[in-house]
Every structure is written in C-alpha cells, then in structure tokens.
Amino acid sequence: MKKFKLSVFITASLLFGIMLACKDEEEAPTPNPPTNTPPGGGTTDPVVVTASDTTFNITENSAIGTLIGNIRAAASTEAPLSYSIASQSISGAVSLDASSGKLTVAKAEAFNFEENKTISGQYIATAEGTSDTAQFTINITDVDEVTTAEVTDSLAENSAVGTVIGLVAVTYEGDQPTYAIQSQKPAGAVSINAKGELMVAVSAHFDFETNATIEGMYAATLGAKTESAAFTIHLVDVDEVSVTAKDISGSIDENSAKNTVLGKVDATVSGGTATYKIKSQSVTGAISINDQGELTIADASKFDYETNKTITGEY
Numbered sequence: 001m002k003k004f005k006l007s008v009f010i011t012a013s014l015l016f017g018i019m020l021a022c023k024d025e026e027e028a029p030t031p032n033p034p035t036n037t038p039p040g041g042g043t044t045d046p047v048v049v050t051a052s053d054t055t056f057n058i059t060e061n062s063a064i065g066t067l068i069g070n071i072r073a074a075a076s077t078e079a080p081l082s083y084s085i086a087s088q089s090i091s092g093a094v095s096l097d098a099s100s101g102k103l104t105v106a107k108a109e110a111f112n113f114e115e116n117k118t119i120s121g122q123y124i125a126t127a128e129g130t131s132d133t134a135q136f137t138i139n140i141t142d143v144d145e146v147t148t149a150e151v152t153d154s155l156a157e158n159s160a161v162g163t164v165i166g167l168v169a170v171t172y173e174g175d176q177p178t179y180a181i182q183s184q185k186p187a188g189a190v191s192i193n194a195k196g197e198l199m200v201a202v203s204a205h206f207d208f209e210t211n212a213t214i215e216g217m218y219a220a221t222l223g224a225k226t227e228s229a230a231f232t233i234h235l236v237d238v239d240e241v242s243v244t245a246k247d248i249s250g251s252i253d254e255n256s257a258k259n260t261v262l263g264k265v266d267a268t269v270s271g272g273t274a275t276y277k278i279k280s281q282s283v284t285g286a287i288s289i290n291d292q293g294e295l296t297i298a299d300a301s302k303f304d305y306e307t308n309k310t311i312t313g314e315y
C-alpha cells in the first residue's frame with residue numbers, strides 16, 4: 001500500500017512540473033520590451049520616423065498604375081509605417097499606397113515630357129502617431145513621338161514645278177520631324193519640303209494621259225523614330241488642245257472652176273477637233289475653206305491672171 005501511494009505522488013509532481021513550464025512560456029514578461037513601453041512604466045522613448053527625399057525617373061506616356069518607385073522611410077519601431085501624400089505639383093498626378101509606399105501613376109496625361117519635365121511633392125510617413133515629411137521628385141524622360149497616316153490628294157495635270165500638292169498627315173510632339181520621300185511611281189515626280197508639303201518635282205510626270213495616279217511612301221523622322229505612310233495623288237484631267245498652223249503657198253492656172261481644191265492648210269491639232277476659217281484675203285471672196293481645211297475657189301472670176309497674179313490671206 002505504501003509503495004502505491006508514493007507512485008501517485010511522483011506522477012502528480014511530474015504533471016505539476018510540466019504545467020509550470022507551459023505557464024512560463026505563455027505569461028513570462030518579454031525579455032526585450034518595446035522601447036516605448038518599458039516594464040514598470042516610467043519615461044517612454046520617442047518613436048523616430050525618418051522619411052528620405054527620393055528622386056525617380058519615368059518615361060513619359062506611362063499608363064495609369066505604372067510603378068514609379070518605392071518611397072523610402074524608416075522607423076525606430078516594429079510598428080508598420082503608413083504613407084500619404086501631403087502635396088504634389090500636379091494635382092492627382094501620382095498616388096501613394098498607404099501601406100506599401102509604392103508610388104504609381106494616377107493621371108497619365110500629367111506624364112507628358114513636353115508639358116511637365118518634373119512632378120514633385122511631399123509625402124508623409126507615419127508610425128505610431130509620429131510622422132516625418134520628405135520630398136519626392138519624379139523626372140519625366142522624353143520619348144520620340146511621331147505618327148504618320150496615309151494621305152490622298154488631287155492636282156491638275158501639267159502643274160508647274162514647286163506647286164504644293166498637299167500636306168502629309170503627321171502628328172508629333174516636341175521638335176519638328178524631318179521628312180523624306182521613300183519611294184514613288186513614277187520616280188522623281190514628287191518632292192517634300194521641310195514643312196511636310198508634297199510638291200511637284202518633275203512637271204512632265206504630271207500628265208493625266210500617262211499617269212492618272214502618282215503614288216509612293218513618305219517618312220517622318222523625329223529623333224530615333226521614323227514612321228512612314230503612303231501618299232496618293234490623283235491627277236485631274238485638263239483639256240489640252242494644241243494647234244500649230246504653218247504658212248502655205250501654191251499656184252493654180254487662171255480660170256479654174258469654182259470649188260477647185262487649191263490645197264490643204266498645214267495645221268495640226270491635238271486634244272480636240274479642228275475647225276477652219278479664212279481670217280482675211282487680199283481678194284475678197286476669192287477663196288473659201290471647208291471642214292477638212294481645204295482651200296477652194298469660191299469665186300472663179302477672181303482667178304484671172306490679168307487682174308490678180310497673186311491672192312494672199314490668213315487662215
């Protein structure tokens with residue numbers, strides 16, 4: 001009996017010991033208490049928050065939500081820092097994640113190098129009620145921006161060298177692009193000036209009957225970026241009549257009959273139909289001209305050698 005009782009006591013002591021150990025782990029005071037809550041009260045060490053001025057670089061035209069960078073701040077406590085923006089040079093341009101400190105693009109149009117090269121502001125870092133303020137500066141870096149679109153123009157055939165046909169369709173930001181003709185058919189027909197105007201370079205190529213359309217590719221270059229697009233010029237037909245008339249002469253026997261053909265005028269007409277008439281003649285009514293340009297005797301009595309050895313006139 002006595003032996004049994006002892007055994008129970010030992011078991012109970014062991015259990016007690018184990019329970020004590022568990023209690024130690026749960027309830028013992030922290031070996032290194034936080035600096036602002038020392039055991040037993042007394043003076044609290046102030047939390048120190050240090051926000052650092054930070055500079056970022058980002059290319060213009062970055063989309064909403066693009067990460068610009070992480071704000072840099074530190075605190076003398078394990079407690080999490082929170083962040084907020086106190087001011088910024090362009091309202092709403094950037095947003096700052098309150099817990100991660102990530103600075104992101106909030107207003108894409110503010111990130112336009114040609115309008116704003118820098119966006120700056122102040123942010124606040126806070127931990128346990130203590131804050132520090134610092135500057136953020138975002139340098140926006142330039143991107144070459146040029147786009148081209150297809151153009152179609154029309155121009156009267158036979159237009160003179162240097163005639164402006166039309167302006168190419170180019171949009172750009174910043175400096176003026178440079179322009180070039182990359183290819184064209186017929187070769188050499190069109191040139192382009194510094195303003196991006198297509199011009200007649202060789203007038204002979206602007207012939208509706210030969211090339212009703214002149215087409216090719218033009219390019220606009222800005223910095224490292226070259227964009228190209230097609231151009232088409234529709235020539236507008238022009239009625240082109242050319243008339244050349246040469247002096248003629250001949251001889252005929254006197255007393256020839258009325259309507260005798262004296263000869264045909266020496267004239268050529270292109271681009272239309274010729275009509276003929278007598279403008280003047282030295283012997284009124286002697287000669288007439290028909291639709292084929294033939295001179296004929298209108299009044300046989302005027303063809304009398306003794307009266308008129310020569311009859312002259314203009315047609």
Ligand SMILES: [Ca+2]
Pocket residue numbers: 060112113114145173
């Ligand atoms: Ca821009």
Ligand SMILES: [Ca+2]
Pocket residue numbers: 060113114142143144145173174
């Ligand atoms: Ca730009």
Ligand SMILES: [Ca+2]
Pocket residue numbers: 157207208209210240
């Ligand atoms: Ca022509």
Ligand SMILES: [Ca+2]
Pocket residue numbers: 157208209237238239240
């Ligand atoms: Ca024509």
